[in-house]
Structure formats: C-alpha cells, structure tokens
Amino acid sequence: MEPEPDARIDHGAPLPPYRQLAGILLARIRRGDWQPNRAIPSEAQLVGEYGIARATVRRAIAVLVDQGALFVVPQRGTFVKPEGE
C-alpha cells in the first residue's frame, strides 16, 4: 500500500503547482515514503492523487531529476536515486 499524500496543491498559492509538487515529493522521499531504487507512483497515479495535469507532474519530476533526487527509466517508472551517486 502506498503512503497517502500529506499535502495538497494550492492553485492560489504564489508558488506554482509544479514547484509545490516537487517540494512535496522531495519531502516524501526524505521521509522515506519510498526507498532508494524503488519506484515512486506513476505519473498517472500522481495525476490522480494530486489532481493536477500530467504535464505538471512531469515538470515536477524533471525538477527532482535535475536535483539528482530521482531518475527515470522509460516505460518502467521513476525511481528514488540512491545517495552519493
């Protein structure tokens, strides 16, 4: 069973939704919701959980990939990057 989201996207907030989601996901990674080398929920699942568009989810993921927190394997999923790699 996947842990439940602990925060929601606020479309009225100054921070755009994609940055909000990036922050939320990073917090969940650090909290250990998903272990290193394990997949986070699929883009479609995140769309459903946070009620935002897939393009927005992808953008948030791109931020975390840039930061080295996640890596994507095409047709497989998005995974938590092990530390120091």
Place this chain on the structure above:
Amino acid sequence: MEPEPDARIDHGAPLPPYRQLAGILLARIRRGDWQPNRAIPSEAQLVGEYGIARATVRRAIAVLVDQGALFVVPQRGTFVKPEGE
C-alpha cells in the same frame, strides 16, 4: 464478418475523438452490431478501423464501461454488458 463502421472520427470537431468513438460504439451496440455478452472488436482492431491511437480507444471504452454498457475481461476482450445488470 464484423459490421463495418458507419461513422468516422473527425479530428476537427469540437467533441474530442474519444467521446466521438464512445458515441459511435454506443450507437453500434444499441443497433445490435454486437450482441450482449459478445466481444466487440479488439483495441487493435478499433485502432485500425477508426485511425486513432490505442490510448484514445481505451479512453472511449473506459467511458462506456463507466456507463455500464461494456465490461472488460483482461486478456480476453471487451464485451457488451447485458441489460439490467
């Protein structure tokens, strides 16, 4: 022999293709192109017949499953749901 499609998808129409297809398929069901508990064409066949992407076909089917007009059996096919069930 399968009945031939009677309508085509119009990508320029205001109604999106997946809704157009849902309407077309529903009309064909009601007309009796396929009997209750019988399979409609496979996703791949509908892709070929209507010239649209599989994801679009699946979305149209999802609409009709939601409406209770069809039911899906994984690895077997998509079937016309008998009335009053």
Place this chain on the structure above:
DNA sequence: AGCCATTTGTTCGTATGTATA
C-alpha cells in the same frame, strides 16, 4: 512441455491546442 499470436494493462516520451494569470 514449449512456442507463439492475441489481448488488455501499464508506463514514459512527445506534441498540439486552449486557457489563464
């Protein structure tokens, strides 16, 4: 048993158009 074609399920990649702030 093994092989193979069929079929639905899932996932990311990419593109377009529209709307809004």
Place this chain on the structure above:
DNA sequence: TTATACATACGAACAAATGGC
C-alpha cells in the same frame, strides 16, 4: 508577452495472461 497549467492525442515499449498449436 510570457509562464504556467490543463486537456487531448499519438507513439513506443514492455508486462502479463490467455488460448491454440
């Protein structure tokens, strides 16, 4: 005008299960 977001669509690849041979 630009940035952001949403909706929709097509593409590609693979998984898993079924059924025939």
